[in-house]
Amino acid sequence: MAKLSAKLKAIDYPGISTFDESDEKCLRRLVVWLEENKLCLYKPKERADLKKTNSPTWNEAFKSYCTLCSSPISSDEILNHIEWLLGTAIRKEYNKDKVKYDEKSKLALETSTDVPMIIPSNNPIDNLDVNSCEFKEGVESLADILNISKHPDHIVTLEAIRTLIAKRLNEECIKDPLSVLPKGEAFPLELVKTFKNKSSNPAVEQALKVLRLVQVHRLRDLQTCINECIVSMQQITSNPKTDTKLGKVGY
Known part of the structure; x- marks a missing residue:
């Protein structure tokens, strides 16, 4: 409720003091107010079905309205759609006077006294440069x-x-x-093959050979891990646990 109240306050909703998100009538009235005062997607005559908040067909009218708003919410809960509509209304209100709101935000940050206290760490590692x-x-x-x-x-x-x-x-x-x-004998580096087009620089050629050996080593480690996974799965599938108490003899 705190999150919803903050959004209602941001758009200056007049019924915020009596708003109850568990009351569907309050939610429907909010939708009508948003359309008439903030979103304005319908022409006045097209809002007739949406304004009939006591009508049994209101949910269908609201569904059509959400489609018109390109709402990405897939839930059937009206509250989820309203939260998205409120966010759209706030974004639209901000874009109307972006410079004014940016200046207010900057001033609020500069004059804010709500600065978190940083406690010095006793760990010498944290104080290293x-x-x-x-x-x-x-x-x-x-x-x-x-x-x-x-x-x-x-x-x-x-x-x-x-x-x-x-x-x-x-x-x-x-x-x-x-x-x-x-373990084992060291593999001679001169026997390592690199690429068909060898480099004219001996240092580069040596570096390529080292990189190839490193890659082979990593592939062997990967293959070892794969083999261990296969062995573990085979142990599980070859020795399944059964509950003999569930067995039944005869009819």
């Missing part, structure tokens, strides 16, 4: 310790550090370091 020289130097030092290549953007470098720590330096990995170490 990520663009300070000290922070950048700290990220670069940490990248050197972890043997991570540095990116021109220190935030990207920090993200790489976070990924490495999450995957290789978590609690489980520290307990069993061998579980996360790559």
